Amino acid sequence: MNPLHRPGDSPVHRLPAQVKIVGALAFVLCVVATDRTAYWAFGAYLAVLAAVWVVAAIPPGWMAKRALIETPFVVLALAAPFLGGGPETEVLGVSVSVSGLLAGWNIVAKGTIGVLASLTLAATTTPRDLVVGLQRLRTPSVVVTIATLMLRYLEVIVAEARRMRLARISRGHDPRFLWQVGATARGIGTLFLSSYERGERVHLAMVSRGYAGALPDTGGPARPLSWLSGLVPAATAAVVLVGTL
Amino acid sequence: MPATLAMHMSDGLLDAPASVLFLVIGGVGVLLALVRARGALDDRTAPMAGLVAAFIFAVQMLNFPVLPGVSGHLLGGALAAILVGPWVGALCIAIVLVVQALVFADGGLSALGANVTNLALIGTAVGFLVALGLRGLVRKGRGGLVATAFVAAFASTVVASLGFVAEYAIGGDPAFDLGTIATTVVGVHCLIGIGEGIITALTVGAIAAVRPDLVYLLRGERRPLEVSA
Numbered sequence: 001m002n003p004l005h006r007p008g009d010s011p012v013h014r015l016p017a018q019v020k021i022v023g024a025l026a027f028v029l030c031v032v033a034t035d036r037t038a039y040w041a042f043g044a045y046l047a048v049l050a051a052v053w054v055v056a057a058i059p060p061g062w063m064a065k066r067a068l069i070e071t072p073f074v075v076l077a078l079a080a081p082f083l084g085g086g087p088e089t090e091v092l093g094v095s096v097s098v099s100g101l102l103a104g105w106n107i108v109a110k111g112t113i114g115v116l117a118s119l120t121l122a123a124t125t126t127p128r129d130l131v132v133g134l135q136r137l138r139t140p141s142v143v144v145t146i147a148t149l150m151l152r153y154l155e156v157i158v159a160e161a162r163r164m165r166l167a168r169i170s171r172g173h174d175p176r177f178l179w180q181v182g183a184t185a186r187g188i189g190t191l192f193l194s195s196y197e198r199g200e201r202v203h204l205a206m207v208s209r210g211y212a213g214a215l216p217d218t219g220g221p222a223r224p225l226s227w228l229s230g231l232v233p234a235a236t237a238a239v240v241l242v243g244t245l
Numbered sequence: 246m247p248a249t250l251a252m253h254m255s256d257g258l259l260d261a262p263a264s265v266l267f268l269v270i271g272g273v274g275v276l277l278a279l280v281r282a283r284g285a286l287d288d289r290t291a292p293m294a295g296l297v298a299a300f301i302f303a304v305q306m307l308n309f310p311v312l313p314g315v316s317g318h319l320l321g322g323a324l325a326a327i328l329v330g331p332w333v334g335a336l337c338i339a340i341v342l343v344v345q346a347l348v349f350a351d352g353g354l355s356a357l358g359a360n361v362t363n364l365a366l367i368g369t370a371v372g373f374l375v376a377l378g379l380r381g382l383v384r385k386g387r388g389g390l391v392a393t394a395f396v397a398a399f400a401s402t403v404v405a406s407l408g409f410v411a412e413y414a415i416g417g418d419p420a421f422d423l424g425t426i427a428t429t430v431v432g433v434h435c436l437i438g439i440g441e442g443i444i445t446a447l448t449v450g451a452i453a454a455v456r457p458d459l460v461y462l463l464r465g466e467r468r469p470l471e472v473s474a
Contacts (some may be wrong), residue, residue: 004350021347028354033261069350073255080420099420106418111353118350127348136344140279142286142294147340149295150302151348157303184307185444192300192328196459199296202313203289213288245325 004066004122011229012056012124016222017133019230024121026234031113035108038244045113045240048233049120056124063119072114073107080104093136127151132219141214146213157195164191253360254354254409261355263416268358272408274366275339278317282332290333297329298337305341307444317437320405322368323376323398328452328459331373338365372401376462383462390463391450398445400440401447406434 007013012020025046034041037143053060081096125133131151135144164187173183222230259267278474286294301321321341325334339361352360375397382389410427417426449460457463 003349025354029257029261029264032256032259032264032355038246066350073258081474098419099419103418103420107255107257111255114256114353114355115350118346118354122348122350127344130344130347142283143293143336143340145291146295146298146337147344149292150298150344151342153296154302155301157299158306161303182447185447186451188304188307188444188448189455191303192448193455193459195296195300196293196456199293203292206292207288207427211288213291244311 006123010056015128016228017125018136019222019226021133023231023234024117027237028114028117030237041240041244042109048236049116066119067115073111077104077107136219145215254356256353256355259416264355267362270379271358271361273433277420278335282336294333298340302341323401326369326373326448327462331369335365335369359388359412363405367408368405371404372397375400394449395442395446401444402434402438402441406430
Protein backbone atom coordinates (compact mmCIF):
# COMPACT_ATOMS: atom_id res chain seq x y z
CA MET A 1 0.00 0.00 0.00
CA ASN A 2 2.77 2.39 0.83
CA PRO A 3 5.10 2.73 -2.13
CA LEU A 4 7.07 5.41 -0.30
CA HIS A 5 8.55 3.17 2.38
CA ARG A 6 11.92 1.64 1.56
CA PRO A 7 12.69 -1.10 4.06
CA GLY A 8 16.18 -1.06 5.44
CA ASP A 9 18.26 -1.43 8.55
CA SER A 10 20.32 1.74 8.52
CA PRO A 11 20.85 4.00 11.56
CA VAL A 12 18.21 6.33 10.04
CA HIS A 13 15.70 3.47 9.80
CA ARG A 14 16.41 2.39 13.37
CA LEU A 15 15.96 5.87 14.87
CA PRO A 16 12.75 6.15 16.95
CA ALA A 17 9.95 7.63 14.83
CA GLN A 18 9.21 10.48 17.25
CA VAL A 19 12.77 11.79 16.78
CA LYS A 20 12.41 11.67 13.01
CA ILE A 21 9.03 13.45 13.02
CA VAL A 22 10.33 16.30 15.19
CA GLY A 23 13.54 16.45 13.15
CA ALA A 24 11.72 16.60 9.79
CA LEU A 25 9.30 19.30 10.97
CA ALA A 26 12.09 21.44 12.43
CA PHE A 27 14.15 20.99 9.25
CA VAL A 28 11.30 22.05 6.98
CA LEU A 29 10.48 25.07 9.15
CA CYS A 30 14.13 26.19 8.87
CA VAL A 31 13.94 25.80 5.07
CA VAL A 32 10.69 27.80 4.85
CA ALA A 33 12.14 30.57 7.06
CA THR A 34 15.19 31.00 4.79
CA ASP A 35 15.43 34.16 2.72
CA ARG A 36 14.84 33.15 -0.89
CA THR A 37 17.82 35.12 -2.19
CA ALA A 38 20.24 33.18 0.05
CA TYR A 39 20.74 30.73 -2.83
CA TRP A 40 23.66 28.86 -1.27
CA ALA A 41 21.54 27.90 1.73
CA PHE A 42 19.22 25.76 -0.42
CA GLY A 43 22.27 23.92 -1.77
CA ALA A 44 23.33 23.32 1.83
CA TYR A 45 19.88 21.95 2.76
CA LEU A 46 20.01 19.62 -0.23
CA ALA A 47 23.48 18.47 0.88
CA VAL A 48 22.11 17.72 4.37
CA LEU A 49 19.35 15.58 2.85
CA ALA A 50 21.82 13.86 0.54
CA ALA A 51 23.97 13.01 3.56
CA VAL A 52 20.92 11.44 5.25
CA TRP A 53 20.25 9.41 2.07
CA VAL A 54 23.84 8.14 2.09
CA VAL A 55 23.47 6.99 5.71
CA ALA A 56 20.05 5.46 4.95
CA ALA A 57 21.34 3.85 1.70
CA ILE A 58 18.64 5.45 -0.46
CA PRO A 59 19.68 6.10 -4.08
CA PRO A 60 19.00 9.72 -5.15
CA GLY A 61 17.21 8.46 -8.28
CA TRP A 62 14.72 6.59 -6.11
CA MET A 63 13.97 9.86 -4.32
CA ALA A 64 13.80 11.91 -7.53
CA LYS A 65 11.18 9.60 -9.05
CA ARG A 66 8.91 9.99 -6.04
CA ALA A 67 9.45 13.74 -5.81
CA LEU A 68 7.44 14.07 -9.04
CA ILE A 69 4.26 14.36 -6.93
CA GLU A 70 5.33 17.96 -6.54
CA THR A 71 4.99 18.65 -10.28
CA PRO A 72 1.75 20.70 -10.09
CA PHE A 73 3.47 23.26 -7.91
CA VAL A 74 6.43 23.43 -10.29
CA VAL A 75 3.98 24.20 -13.09
CA LEU A 76 2.56 26.98 -10.92
CA ALA A 77 6.08 28.26 -10.24
CA LEU A 78 6.98 28.24 -13.94
CA ALA A 79 3.96 30.44 -14.64
CA ALA A 80 4.94 32.85 -11.87
CA PRO A 81 7.51 34.92 -13.83
CA PHE A 82 4.82 35.80 -16.37
CA LEU A 83 2.17 36.65 -13.80
CA GLY A 84 4.12 38.79 -11.34
CA GLY A 85 4.08 42.56 -11.59
CA GLY A 86 6.78 45.17 -11.04
CA PRO A 87 10.11 45.68 -12.85
CA GLU A 88 10.95 43.30 -15.65
CA THR A 89 14.10 41.55 -16.80
CA GLU A 90 15.10 39.45 -19.79
CA VAL A 91 15.71 35.71 -19.53
CA LEU A 92 16.66 33.98 -22.79
CA GLY A 93 15.20 36.89 -24.71
CA VAL A 94 11.83 36.72 -22.95
CA SER A 95 10.74 39.59 -20.75
CA VAL A 96 9.68 38.35 -17.31
CA SER A 97 8.84 39.95 -13.98
CA VAL A 98 11.71 40.01 -11.47
CA SER A 99 9.51 39.53 -8.42
CA GLY A 100 7.59 36.80 -10.24
CA LEU A 101 10.84 35.03 -11.07
CA LEU A 102 11.90 35.17 -7.42
CA ALA A 103 8.47 34.00 -6.27
CA GLY A 104 8.63 31.04 -8.67
CA TRP A 105 12.12 30.16 -7.45
CA ASN A 106 10.89 30.41 -3.86
CA ILE A 107 8.10 27.87 -4.48
CA VAL A 108 10.31 25.48 -6.45
CA ALA A 109 13.23 25.57 -4.00
CA LYS A 110 11.29 25.35 -0.75
CA GLY A 111 8.62 23.03 -2.14
CA THR A 112 11.20 20.61 -3.56
CA ILE A 113 13.32 20.48 -0.42
CA GLY A 114 10.14 20.17 1.67
CA VAL A 115 8.84 17.24 -0.36
CA LEU A 116 12.27 15.58 -0.30
CA ALA A 117 12.35 15.91 3.50
CA SER A 118 8.84 14.39 3.77
CA LEU A 119 9.88 11.58 1.41
CA THR A 120 12.99 10.88 3.49
CA LEU A 121 10.82 10.54 6.58
CA ALA A 122 8.32 8.27 4.81
CA ALA A 123 11.05 6.19 3.15
CA THR A 124 12.83 5.36 6.40
CA THR A 125 9.79 4.87 8.68
CA THR A 126 6.91 2.41 8.33
CA PRO A 127 3.39 3.90 8.55
CA ARG A 128 2.83 1.94 11.76
CA ASP A 129 6.01 3.38 13.30
CA LEU A 130 4.94 6.90 12.31
CA VAL A 131 1.71 6.47 14.27
CA VAL A 132 3.68 5.04 17.21
CA GLY A 133 5.92 8.11 16.96
CA LEU A 134 2.86 10.37 17.20
CA GLN A 135 1.76 8.31 20.21
CA ARG A 136 5.14 8.85 21.90
CA LEU A 137 4.77 12.60 21.23
CA ARG A 138 1.75 12.51 23.56
CA THR A 139 -0.93 12.56 20.86
CA PRO A 140 -4.33 11.86 22.51
CA SER A 141 -5.17 8.14 22.49
CA VAL A 142 -8.39 8.65 20.49
CA VAL A 143 -6.36 10.19 17.66
CA VAL A 144 -3.88 7.30 17.78
CA THR A 145 -6.74 4.78 17.64
CA ILE A 146 -8.35 6.53 14.66
CA ALA A 147 -5.04 6.89 12.81
CA THR A 148 -4.00 3.27 13.39
CA LEU A 149 -7.31 1.83 12.27
CA MET A 150 -7.43 4.24 9.36
CA LEU A 151 -4.14 2.89 8.02
CA ARG A 152 -5.36 -0.69 8.48
CA TYR A 153 -8.73 -0.08 6.82
CA LEU A 154 -7.32 1.98 3.98
CA GLU A 155 -5.89 -1.03 2.18
CA VAL A 156 -9.16 -2.93 2.64
CA ILE A 157 -11.27 -0.08 1.24
CA VAL A 158 -8.99 0.60 -1.73
CA ALA A 159 -8.96 -3.12 -2.61
CA GLU A 160 -12.75 -3.25 -2.32
CA ALA A 161 -13.09 -0.19 -4.58
CA ARG A 162 -10.82 -1.85 -7.14
CA ARG A 163 -12.93 -5.02 -7.11
CA MET A 164 -16.12 -2.98 -7.54
CA ARG A 165 -14.65 -1.12 -10.48
CA LEU A 166 -13.54 -4.36 -12.14
CA ALA A 167 -17.00 -5.80 -11.58
CA ARG A 168 -18.60 -2.76 -13.23
CA ILE A 169 -16.28 -2.83 -16.21
CA SER A 170 -16.65 -6.58 -16.71
CA ARG A 171 -20.41 -6.01 -16.93
CA GLY A 172 -19.99 -3.66 -19.85
CA HIS A 173 -19.69 -0.31 -18.05
CA ASP A 174 -17.45 2.06 -19.96
CA PRO A 175 -16.87 5.17 -17.85
CA ARG A 176 -15.70 8.29 -19.69
CA PHE A 177 -15.15 11.87 -18.57
CA LEU A 178 -18.12 13.30 -16.67
CA TRP A 179 -20.56 10.46 -17.32
CA GLN A 180 -18.79 8.22 -14.86
CA VAL A 181 -19.84 10.47 -11.99
CA GLY A 182 -23.19 8.78 -11.35
CA ALA A 183 -21.82 5.26 -11.20
CA THR A 184 -18.81 6.46 -9.20
CA ALA A 185 -20.91 8.24 -6.60
CA ARG A 186 -23.35 5.36 -6.18
CA GLY A 187 -20.31 3.12 -5.92
CA ILE A 188 -18.94 5.34 -3.15
CA GLY A 189 -22.23 5.04 -1.26
CA THR A 190 -22.13 1.25 -1.53
CA LEU A 191 -18.45 1.26 -0.60
CA PHE A 192 -19.20 3.25 2.55
CA LEU A 193 -21.98 0.90 3.58
CA SER A 194 -20.02 -2.28 2.97
CA SER A 195 -16.93 -0.88 4.74
CA TYR A 196 -19.02 0.36 7.65
CA GLU A 197 -20.71 -2.98 8.09
CA ARG A 198 -17.34 -4.70 7.87
CA GLY A 199 -16.09 -2.26 10.52
CA GLU A 200 -18.97 -3.23 12.80
CA ARG A 201 -17.99 -6.90 12.45
CA VAL A 202 -14.31 -6.09 13.01
CA HIS A 203 -15.23 -4.17 16.17
CA LEU A 204 -17.04 -7.19 17.57
CA ALA A 205 -14.01 -9.33 16.73
CA MET A 206 -11.75 -6.81 18.50
CA VAL A 207 -13.94 -6.76 21.60
CA SER A 208 -14.02 -10.55 21.75
CA ARG A 209 -10.21 -10.50 21.68
CA GLY A 210 -9.95 -8.19 24.65
CA TYR A 211 -10.05 -4.69 23.11
CA ALA A 212 -11.13 -2.23 25.79
CA GLY A 213 -10.92 1.11 24.02
CA ALA A 214 -7.21 1.86 23.69
CA LEU A 215 -4.49 0.42 21.50
CA PRO A 216 -1.33 -0.81 23.22
CA ASP A 217 1.67 1.49 23.13
CA THR A 218 4.32 -0.55 21.33
CA GLY A 219 6.98 2.17 21.18
CA GLY A 220 9.66 2.96 23.68
CA PRO A 221 11.12 6.23 24.85
CA ALA A 222 13.93 7.57 22.69
CA ARG A 223 17.34 7.68 24.38
CA PRO A 224 19.06 11.07 24.65
CA LEU A 225 21.69 9.80 22.22
CA SER A 226 18.95 9.08 19.63
CA TRP A 227 17.61 12.59 20.04
CA LEU A 228 21.10 14.05 19.70
CA SER A 229 21.99 12.11 16.56
CA GLY A 230 18.49 12.30 15.06
CA LEU A 231 18.31 16.07 15.29
CA VAL A 232 21.69 16.63 13.58
CA PRO A 233 20.10 17.39 10.16
CA ALA A 234 17.63 19.87 11.71
CA ALA A 235 20.42 21.45 13.77
CA THR A 236 22.59 21.79 10.68
CA ALA A 237 19.68 23.46 8.89
CA ALA A 238 19.28 25.84 11.83
CA VAL A 239 22.99 26.74 11.63
CA VAL A 240 22.62 27.38 7.88
CA LEU A 241 19.54 29.52 8.57
CA VAL A 242 21.46 31.60 11.13
CA GLY A 243 24.29 31.90 8.62
CA THR A 244 21.97 33.53 6.07
CA LEU A 245 20.83 36.25 8.44
CA MET B 246 0.27 14.30 -17.13
CA PRO B 247 -2.63 16.55 -16.25
CA ALA B 248 -1.96 19.21 -13.67
CA THR B 249 -3.84 18.62 -10.46
CA LEU B 250 -4.84 21.88 -8.87
CA ALA B 251 -6.92 20.74 -5.96
CA MET B 252 -4.23 19.19 -3.87
CA HIS B 253 -2.74 20.02 -0.54
CA MET B 254 -0.49 23.05 -0.25
CA SER B 255 3.24 22.40 -0.43
CA ASP B 256 6.03 23.99 1.58
CA GLY B 257 7.16 27.41 0.41
CA LEU B 258 3.76 28.87 -0.49
CA LEU B 259 3.48 30.55 2.91
CA ASP B 260 6.30 32.21 4.84
CA ALA B 261 7.51 30.84 8.18
CA PRO B 262 5.48 33.12 10.56
CA ALA B 263 2.25 32.32 8.69
CA SER B 264 3.10 28.60 8.64
CA VAL B 265 3.60 28.60 12.42
CA LEU B 266 0.51 30.76 12.97
CA PHE B 267 -1.66 28.27 11.10
CA LEU B 268 0.01 25.29 12.77
CA VAL B 269 -1.19 26.87 16.04
CA ILE B 270 -4.68 27.71 14.69
CA GLY B 271 -5.08 24.25 13.17
CA GLY B 272 -3.82 22.62 16.37
CA VAL B 273 -6.21 24.57 18.59
CA GLY B 274 -9.11 23.81 16.23
CA VAL B 275 -8.37 20.08 16.20
CA LEU B 276 -8.05 20.09 20.00
CA LEU B 277 -11.47 21.75 20.25
CA ALA B 278 -12.94 19.17 17.86
CA LEU B 279 -11.31 16.44 19.96
CA VAL B 280 -12.84 17.75 23.19
CA ARG B 281 -16.27 18.10 21.60
CA ALA B 282 -16.04 14.71 19.86
CA ARG B 283 -14.81 12.86 22.93
CA GLY B 284 -18.31 12.21 24.25
CA ALA B 285 -19.24 10.61 20.94
CA LEU B 286 -16.12 8.44 20.67
CA ASP B 287 -16.26 5.32 22.84
CA ASP B 288 -14.68 1.91 22.34
CA ARG B 289 -17.11 1.24 19.48
CA THR B 290 -17.29 4.56 17.69
CA ALA B 291 -13.56 5.40 17.79
CA PRO B 292 -12.67 2.42 15.55
CA MET B 293 -15.59 3.40 13.32
CA ALA B 294 -14.17 6.92 13.10
CA GLY B 295 -10.96 5.28 11.90
CA LEU B 296 -13.00 3.63 9.19
CA VAL B 297 -14.63 6.92 8.22
CA ALA B 298 -11.16 8.50 8.04
CA ALA B 299 -9.93 5.67 5.80
CA PHE B 300 -13.03 6.12 3.65
CA ILE B 301 -12.38 9.86 3.28
CA PHE B 302 -8.74 9.08 2.49
CA ALA B 303 -9.75 6.61 -0.23
CA VAL B 304 -12.33 9.02 -1.64
CA GLN B 305 -9.70 11.78 -1.81
CA MET B 306 -7.73 9.57 -4.21
CA LEU B 307 -10.61 9.98 -6.65
CA ASN B 308 -9.79 12.52 -9.33
CA PHE B 309 -12.32 14.04 -11.64
CA PRO B 310 -11.78 16.41 -14.56
CA VAL B 311 -12.80 20.05 -14.07
CA LEU B 312 -11.14 21.69 -17.06
CA PRO B 313 -9.13 20.19 -19.90
CA GLY B 314 -5.81 19.30 -18.26
CA VAL B 315 -6.94 20.21 -14.77
CA SER B 316 -8.43 17.69 -12.41
CA GLY B 317 -9.59 18.06 -8.86
CA HIS B 318 -10.11 15.54 -6.14
CA LEU B 319 -12.80 15.27 -3.53
CA LEU B 320 -12.05 17.15 -0.30
CA GLY B 321 -14.69 15.36 1.72
CA GLY B 322 -15.38 18.04 4.34
CA ALA B 323 -19.13 18.23 3.77
CA LEU B 324 -19.38 14.47 3.29
CA ALA B 325 -17.71 13.84 6.66
CA ALA B 326 -19.81 16.51 8.40
CA ILE B 327 -23.08 15.08 7.05
CA LEU B 328 -22.16 11.46 7.81
CA VAL B 329 -20.50 11.70 11.24
CA GLY B 330 -21.15 15.25 12.44
CA PRO B 331 -18.88 18.31 12.51
CA TRP B 332 -16.60 17.39 15.44
CA VAL B 333 -15.80 13.79 14.55
CA GLY B 334 -15.72 14.83 10.88
CA ALA B 335 -13.16 17.58 11.46
CA LEU B 336 -11.07 15.21 13.58
CA CYS B 337 -11.15 12.51 10.88
CA ILE B 338 -10.11 14.89 8.11
CA ALA B 339 -7.32 16.39 10.24
CA ILE B 340 -5.98 12.88 10.91
CA VAL B 341 -6.19 12.09 7.19
CA LEU B 342 -4.14 15.21 6.42
CA VAL B 343 -1.50 14.44 9.09
CA VAL B 344 -1.10 10.87 7.82
CA GLN B 345 -0.98 12.06 4.20
CA ALA B 346 1.81 14.49 5.08
CA LEU B 347 3.81 12.02 7.19
CA VAL B 348 3.26 8.73 5.34
CA PHE B 349 2.57 9.83 1.77
CA ALA B 350 4.50 13.14 1.54
CA ASP B 351 1.29 14.77 0.24
CA GLY B 352 1.18 18.36 1.46
CA GLY B 353 4.16 20.09 3.04
CA LEU B 354 4.94 19.54 6.71
CA SER B 355 5.15 23.29 7.30
CA ALA B 356 1.87 23.81 5.41
CA LEU B 357 0.10 21.17 7.51
CA GLY B 358 -1.49 23.79 9.76
CA ALA B 359 -2.89 25.72 6.81
CA ASN B 360 -4.16 22.54 5.15
CA VAL B 361 -5.84 21.42 8.37
CA THR B 362 -7.39 24.88 8.81
CA ASN B 363 -8.81 24.92 5.27
CA LEU B 364 -9.93 21.35 4.75
CA ALA B 365 -10.60 19.97 8.21
CA LEU B 366 -11.86 23.05 10.05
CA ILE B 367 -13.33 25.44 7.46
CA GLY B 368 -14.50 22.73 5.04
CA THR B 369 -16.28 20.68 7.68
CA ALA B 370 -17.71 23.66 9.57
CA VAL B 371 -19.12 25.33 6.45
CA GLY B 372 -20.49 22.05 5.12
CA PHE B 373 -22.23 21.34 8.38
CA LEU B 374 -23.58 24.87 8.95
CA VAL B 375 -25.03 25.01 5.44
CA ALA B 376 -26.61 21.58 5.90
CA LEU B 377 -27.99 22.69 9.26
CA GLY B 378 -29.38 25.87 7.70
CA LEU B 379 -31.20 23.80 5.10
CA ARG B 380 -32.74 21.46 7.68
CA GLY B 381 -36.21 22.35 6.49
CA LEU B 382 -35.28 20.99 3.07
CA VAL B 383 -33.83 17.81 4.60
CA ARG B 384 -37.16 17.11 6.32
CA LYS B 385 -38.91 17.14 2.94
CA GLY B 386 -37.45 13.73 2.07
CA ARG B 387 -34.71 12.15 0.05
CA GLY B 388 -34.66 14.77 -2.71
CA GLY B 389 -34.26 17.49 -0.10
CA LEU B 390 -31.40 15.63 1.55
CA VAL B 391 -29.62 15.17 -1.78
CA ALA B 392 -30.07 18.86 -2.66
CA THR B 393 -28.81 19.89 0.78
CA ALA B 394 -25.73 17.68 0.44
CA PHE B 395 -24.97 19.23 -2.95
CA VAL B 396 -25.25 22.83 -1.69
CA ALA B 397 -23.28 22.04 1.49
CA ALA B 398 -20.46 20.37 -0.44
CA PHE B 399 -20.29 23.16 -3.01
CA ALA B 400 -20.21 25.88 -0.34
CA SER B 401 -17.66 23.99 1.75
CA THR B 402 -15.26 23.65 -1.21
CA VAL B 403 -15.52 27.28 -2.25
CA VAL B 404 -15.18 28.68 1.29
CA ALA B 405 -12.23 26.34 1.98
CA SER B 406 -10.51 27.84 -1.07
CA LEU B 407 -11.20 31.31 0.35
CA GLY B 408 -9.28 30.08 3.40
CA PHE B 409 -6.28 29.60 1.12
CA VAL B 410 -6.72 33.12 -0.27
CA ALA B 411 -6.79 34.53 3.28
CA GLU B 412 -3.65 32.56 4.19
CA TYR B 413 -1.93 33.78 1.06
CA ALA B 414 -2.86 37.35 1.93
CA ILE B 415 -1.21 36.88 5.35
CA GLY B 416 1.90 34.93 4.47
CA GLY B 417 2.14 34.59 0.70
CA ASP B 418 4.43 36.20 -1.82
CA PRO B 419 3.35 39.80 -2.49
CA ALA B 420 4.62 39.50 -6.09
CA PHE B 421 1.20 38.36 -7.25
CA ASP B 422 -1.90 40.44 -7.32
CA LEU B 423 -4.18 39.01 -4.62
CA GLY B 424 -7.23 39.69 -6.78
CA THR B 425 -5.85 37.51 -9.59
CA ILE B 426 -5.00 34.72 -7.14
CA ALA B 427 -8.43 34.91 -5.54
CA THR B 428 -10.22 34.82 -8.91
CA THR B 429 -8.18 31.88 -10.18
CA VAL B 430 -8.31 29.81 -7.00
CA VAL B 431 -11.97 30.46 -6.24
CA GLY B 432 -12.90 30.01 -9.91
CA VAL B 433 -11.27 26.60 -10.13
CA HIS B 434 -12.78 25.58 -6.82
CA CYS B 435 -16.27 26.55 -8.01
CA LEU B 436 -15.81 23.91 -10.74
CA ILE B 437 -14.36 21.42 -8.26
CA GLY B 438 -17.24 22.28 -5.93
CA ILE B 439 -19.76 21.17 -8.56
CA GLY B 440 -18.02 17.78 -8.85
CA GLU B 441 -17.72 17.58 -5.09
CA GLY B 442 -21.40 18.49 -4.74
CA ILE B 443 -22.61 15.87 -7.20
CA ILE B 444 -20.52 13.07 -5.69
CA THR B 445 -21.38 14.07 -2.10
CA ALA B 446 -25.09 14.32 -2.92
CA LEU B 447 -25.30 10.96 -4.68
CA THR B 448 -23.19 9.28 -1.99
CA VAL B 449 -25.29 10.65 0.87
CA GLY B 450 -28.46 9.76 -1.04
CA ALA B 451 -27.30 6.16 -1.57
CA ILE B 452 -26.39 5.76 2.11
CA ALA B 453 -29.59 7.37 3.40
CA ALA B 454 -31.67 5.02 1.24
CA VAL B 455 -30.22 1.93 2.92
CA ARG B 456 -28.96 2.93 6.37
CA PRO B 457 -30.41 6.32 7.37
CA ASP B 458 -29.16 5.62 10.90
CA LEU B 459 -25.60 6.18 9.63
CA VAL B 460 -26.31 9.74 8.46
CA TYR B 461 -25.63 12.16 11.32
CA LEU B 462 -27.73 14.88 9.71
CA LEU B 463 -30.81 12.66 9.83
CA ARG B 464 -30.52 11.84 13.54
CA GLY B 465 -33.69 12.58 15.41
CA GLU B 466 -35.51 13.23 12.15
CA ARG B 467 -37.25 9.90 11.77
CA ARG B 468 -40.26 9.57 13.98
CA PRO B 469 -40.71 6.08 15.39
CA LEU B 470 -43.37 3.98 13.70
CA GLU B 471 -46.74 4.40 15.28
CA VAL B 472 -48.59 1.18 15.80
CA SER B 473 -52.30 1.72 16.01
CA ALA B 474 -54.94 -0.86 16.53
